[in-house]
Amino acid sequence: MNPPESYTNLLRQTVEELSDTSKMQGLFHQHRHGDPLPSSAALEEIIGLCRAVLFPGYYGKSTLNAVTVRYHIGMEIERLFALLTAQVQAGLCFGQQDDDCRCTGVDFHTKAEAIAATLISMLPQVRRTLATDVEAAYLGDPAAQNNGEVISCYPAIRALTCYRIAHELYRLDVPLIPRIISELAHSETGIDIHPGAQIGEYFTIDHGTGVVIGATCIIGNHVKLYQGVTLGAKSFPLDVNGNPIKNNPRHPILEDGVIVYSNATILGRITIGRDAVIGANKWVTHDVPAGQKV
CATH class of the missing domain: 1.10.3130.10 (serine acetyltransferase, domain 1)
Structure with missing residues (x-):
């Protein structure tokens, strides 16, 4: 069904504005025929x-x-x-x-x-x-x-x-x-695992829903996560123009044998030491020594 005459000009103008590629920087991927x-x-x-x-x-x-x-x-x-x-x-x-x-x-x-x-x-x-x-x-x-x-x-x-x-x-x-x-x-x-993360053997996620593992995470062997765990970045260093610097190490390192219980959040380039245990609902932004329970 055609739009009412009273809206035709408004819709045409909107199409022209949405189609202006000069205003789509970074938002428009132009396909080349045959690719x-x-x-x-x-x-x-x-x-x-x-x-x-x-x-x-x-x-x-x-x-x-x-x-x-x-x-x-x-x-x-x-x-x-x-x-x-x-x-x-x-x-x-x-x-x-x-x-x-x-x-x-x-x-x-x-x-x-x-x-x-x-x-x-x-x-x-x-x-x-x-x-x-x-x-x-x-x-x-x-x-x-x-x-x-x-x-x-x-x-x-x-x-x-x-x-x-x-x-x-x-x-x-x-x-x-x-x-x-x-x-x-x-x-x-x-379960959201960035393909750039490095994950060792004997890794498991119990239940799994809501788990986030960031791009520069390093996870050792025999590590276990529970649902809702976030291994994320604490902050983003900025360049001289105020834009985030890409590809810098910014996510946690979990050494062998670490267990992280449900809904814990571990942020930044910190190290959770071998066989450490992070309890449920904890917010961790500092290194945790090997064997310690948080």
Whole structure:
């Protein structure tokens, strides 16, 4: 239905104002015809394929056995390589700031293929690390009956699978795509882990909802968090123009064996020492010695 005549000029004027690209600095990403675009749907499929490869029988085809597993994983890896190459290339294009440079050439595609192949080659190690996370979740929760329940049901394993894949892509300098993957996990589980964080083995998050782990966090082995924990930044150093300085270390370091109970907030580049325990609802902005209970 067309708008009433009395509003036509108002709407036309609004369209003109909203379409003025000179007033959209930093708010408008201009697509170049032919360049690939990142796709949340494709990245969701990529995560699904990774889960099926990492936890066969729990995700993807449920009728696998020792005879058919190699065939199904081979099919999934082939599909994963094609999808991942396309999305990595889209991420490289998105991060390309040179307006005169096209992203559809052989160089971009070849680089995307190399990154996709590298990530896939890392999946056996990712699985070995996730196996430690599954063990930590199982041993850390008396309600868990077996590893299968942990893999199938626990949001921490879903979020950590996304994180550990996104982290490898982040280390490979792929723009945008790792953040989209981490936000997919955030939407699915309520757990927000920046792909730049460094997290060791045997890591678990009990319940998980509301957990936030910042970009420059360093977390050791055998660390356990409960729901609502924030590992954040206390303040943002500013440059001469008053803008936040990017990429400086600003989030906590949690050493091996640390436990942080629900709704605790730990802020700034501080160190929580080995085997320290942070109680529920605590606000911590200073170093905590090894073994201390707060």
